[in-house]
Amino acid sequence: MTEGTALCPECDADVEIPADVMENELVSCPECGAELEVMGLNPIELELAPEIEEDWGE
Numbered sequence: 001m002t003e004g005t006a007l008c009p010e011c012d013a014d015v016e017i018p019a020d021v022m023e024n025e026l027v028s029c030p031e032c033g034a035e036l037e038v039m040g041l042n043p044i045e046l047e048l049a050p051e052i053e054e055d056w057g058e
């Protein structure tokens with residue numbers, strides 16, 4: 001199982017990783033709110049995900 005926590009690359013907080021997490025899945029850090037991409041599962045590696053701008057209101 002891959003359940004556990006990983007360190008947020010942004011703020012070094014423990015980020016809870018769901019047991020059924022998949023590679024390339026996005027999780028968000030509870031501390032700083034950063035979107036993190038799961039780069040590897042064994043061990044769990046997190047990387048900052050590129051920010052996706054969903055606000056097109058211009």
Ligand SMILES: [Zn+2]
Pocket residue numbers: 008009010011012013029030031032033034
């Ligand atoms: Zn963080």
